[in-house]
Amino acid sequence: MSQKLVIDQDSCIGCELCVNICPNVFKMVDGKSHVVDQNGDTSENIEQAIKSCPVQSIRWE
Numbered sequence: 001m002s003q004k005l006v007i008d009q010d011s012c013i014g015c016e017l018c019v020n021i022c023p024n025v026f027k028m029v030d031g032k033s034h035v036v037d038q039n040g041d042t043s044e045n046i047e048q049a050i051k052s053c054p055v056q057s058i059r060w061e
C-alpha cells in the first residue's frame, strides 16, 4: 500500500527547514509548508527533513 507524505498545517511554524532540505518536495505557501511532490527527492533526504522539523509536523500516513 502506498503512503502519503503529509504536513500538519496546524503545527507547522513555517521555519522553511524542510524546504531547504528538499526543495522539490516541499514548497512554502502562505507561510506554511506543503507537499508538492513526495517523489521529488531520495527517501534519505525526506527522512532527514522529517527528523529536522522542530515541531514534528511532517509524517507518512
Ligand code: SF4
Pocket (backbone or CB within 6 Å): 007, 011, 012, 013, 014, 015, 016, 017, 018, 019, 032, 033, 052, 053, 054, 055, 056, 057, 058
Ligand atoms: S520543517 Fe516543519 S515547521 Fe518547518 S516549515 Fe517544514 S513542516 Fe513547517
